Each structure stands twice: as C-alpha cells, then as structure tokens.
Amino acid sequence: xxxxxxxxxxxxxxxxxxxxxxxxxxxxxxxxxxxxxxxxxxxxxxxxxxxxxxxxxxxxxxxxxxxxxxxxxxxxxxxxxxxxxxxxxxxxxxxxxxxxxxxxxxxxxxxxxxxxxxxxx
Amino acid sequence: xxxxxxxxxxxxxxxxxxxxxxxxxxxxxxxxxxxxxxxxxxxxxxxxxxxxxxxxxxxxxxxxxxxxxxxxxxxxxxxxxxxxxxxxxxxxxxxxxxxxxxxxxxxxxxxxxxxxxxxxxxxxxxxxxxxxx
Ligand SMILES: Nc1ncnc2c1ncn2[C@@H]1O[C@H](COP(=O)(O)OP(=O)(O)OP(=O)(O)O)[C@@H](O)[C@H]1O
Ligand SMILES: [Mg+2]
Numbered sequence: 001x002x003x004x005x006x007x008x009x010x011x012x013x014x015x016x017x018x019x020x021x022x023x024x025x026x027x028x029x030x031x032x033x034x035x036x037x038x039x040x041x042x043x044x045x046x047x048x049x050x051x052x053x054x055x056x057x058x059x060x061x062x063x064x065x066x067x068x069x070x071x072x073x074x075x076x077x078x079x080x081x082x083x084x085x086x087x088x089x090x091x092x093x094x095x096x097x098x099x100x101x102x103x104x105x106x107x108x109x110x111x112x113x114x115x116x117x118x119x120x121x
Numbered sequence: 122x123x124x125x126x127x128x129x130x131x132x133x134x135x136x137x138x139x140x141x142x143x144x145x146x147x148x149x150x151x152x153x154x155x156x157x158x159x160x161x162x163x164x165x166x167x168x169x170x171x172x173x174x175x176x177x178x179x180x181x182x183x184x185x186x187x188x189x190x191x192x193x194x195x196x197x198x199x200x201x202x203x204x205x206x207x208x209x210x211x212x213x214x215x216x217x218x219x220x221x222x223x224x225x226x227x228x229x230x231x232x233x234x235x236x237x238x239x240x241x242x243x244x245x246x247x248x249x250x251x252x253x254x
Contacts, residue, residue, distance in 0.1 A: 019141065022133040022169075052158060053140055055165040056223045084158040092162060092227035093213055 003028045007039055011112055013105070015047040025061045032065060036072045043112035044069050047105055049080030059094040066099040075115060077101065079108040124149070125183040128168075130197075131176070136168040139180045146182050147193050150253055160193065160251055163231040166224035167197040167247045173218055175201020175245065185250065192233070192252035203241040211237070 002024045005014045012035055014028060032044055046062065048054070054062075066076040077100045081089075089096075102108040126146050128139040140161040147160045164180065171178035178199030185194045204210045211229065216222035225247075229235040232249040239245040 019137050021137050052144075053162050053165050055162050055169070056221045056227065057165075057169060060221055082158075084155040087155050088158050088162045088231065091159070091230050092166075093223045093230070094221070094227070 003031075005031060005035060007035075007041070008109075010041060010116070011043040011045060011109070012036065012039065012041045013045045013047065016050050018050060019052055020058070022057055022061075025058060029061060029065045029068065033068050033072060036069055036074050042074050042116060044074055044076045045105060045108045045112070046076065046078050047080045047108075048078060048085075049082065049104070051080075051082075051085065054081070054085050054089055054094070056092070056094060059089065059096065063096060063099055075100065075112065077108040077111055079104055125181060127179060127181045130168050130171045130178045130180055130199075133169075133172055136165055136172060139168045140164045143180075143182050143193070143195060146184065147251070150184055150191060150193060152193075152251070152253060156251065159231045160195075163228040163249060164195060166228045167195075167249070170224055170245075170247075171197060171199045171201070173220075175199035177201075178244075190252050192250050194248065194250045196249075197247045198244065199246075200244040203243060203245055204237065204239040205241050207237050207239060 003014050003016050005012055062078060069076045079102045102111050126142050128135060128142055143164040144157050144161040147157050168180055180197045182195045185192050209215050211226050213226045214222040233252050234250040236248045
C-alpha cells in the first residue's frame, strides 16, 4: 500500500508517500470509504505533500473520494498541496470544488476539530 | 539526437514513468521547480490520453535549441482511433471518456507551444514545447 492510513482518534489520516498511479488512487478511494465505516471515523485527512503531479485524473479522484466520504457521514480535508502544484492546477483549470483544504496536517486536524465542536452545539 | 528520452506507453504505470523522465530531462536544462511540475503535469495528461483512448503509443522528449534559446520538446504519438474534431477536443469540458475534458486544453495552457494532428483511423500526434526563460 503506497498510502498508509493511520487512525488517530475519530479521524483517519492518509499520507501519500510518493507519486501515485491511477490504480493507487482508486485503491486509496476504496480503502478510505471502507475504513470510514469500519472505524466509524468522523473525518479524513489526505496529506498530499509528497504529490508532485495533480492532474485531471488525480483531481477528479480526490473530489470523488471527498464526496463518497461525505455520503458515509464524515468530512474530508486535503492538506499539503504544494505551491508549484497549486499554480499548475489553476493553469490547467482544475478545481477542488466542494472539497475542504488546509495548509498542512496540523491545520487540517484543527479544522476538523472546529467542525465537530460546532456540530455538537 | 543527444538527450532524447523515449517512453513507450502501454499502461497507466507508464504515465508515471513518462512524467518522471520528462521532469528529469527538464531539470537538466535548468527549468524552475514550478516549471518542472508544469511540464510533468502536461506530460501526464497526454500520456493518459494515449492509455485511455489509443491503448498504446510512445512519448519522446528531447532538448531543443533554437537560436539563443533552448527548451524541451515533447511528442506523443499513437496509432489509436484519432480525433474526429480537434477544435471540439481542445475545448474545456469536452470529453468522450467521462473525464473533465481538461487534459488537452489544460496542457496547451501549461506549455508555450502546443499542436495536435490527428487522422481518424490512423492515430494522433501531440507536440508541445516549453522554452527556458
Ligand atoms: N490520443 C487520443 N486519441 C484519441 N482521442 C483522443 C486522444 N486524446 C484526446 N482524445 C479525445 O479528445 C477528448 C478531449 O481530451 P481531454 O484530454 O481534453 O479530455 P478527457 O481525456 O476526456 O478528460 P480529462 O483529460 O480531463 O480527464 C477526449 O475525450 C477524446 O475524445
Ligand atoms: Mg485526457
């Protein structure tokens, strides 16, 4: 598995370690959707700091992952999109519409926590 | 030609190989880190189109020199079904494969020069260049 998925409390953290093939991305999708249910997770963070290329397929798949996980009752936050990658995505015309993002893992976790405290009120 | 890199494209794994080799070649030439990502991403899009629409093909990449400027030229060739209407295929959002329809127009925006030639029934060639600034 190129993307280890760790459980941290109510959340799952998937950290991309290297360049991903299309198949790796689809495996990640299936694995996350499955584990969110099994572990009753309330949030998922996908750390893409190591991702060098975010092309149309990767963007489409990440968007699909976030939507599927929302249908499973949890929220997804993509963290670590590098400045070069952000620049390229914008030029290419790629949008992560409807998907939450944060600067890094720490910010992502803080974001999930605020989401859940406000929900509980 | 010196410094020519060829990657034969037969499966999705070759997409990753092609973009890594393209990035390495562009890095040799001295492109900035942003331009390296830009070039690798454009290669990824056209390589994926080969896998998706033509199944097999080849991407060749080399350093070019024109007067005082130098750059990278990337050519993707396949003998797949071809593109019936190139103008349509170059439009944002046009896809016959359930994609975002951003691969071709997006790669064009990323590169300095971009050309598609295609003949229905005999294949498609995409040529793109990026000049060193
Ligand atoms: N090598 C090719 N051979 C045959 N048809 C092609 C080829 N490349 C592109 N096309 C055609 O051009 C259309 C547009 O390509 P483009 O890469 O822009 O979008 P897409 O592949 O459909 O979606 P995306 O790249 O956003 O996932 C494709 O849907 C396909 O019909
Ligand atoms: Mg495409």
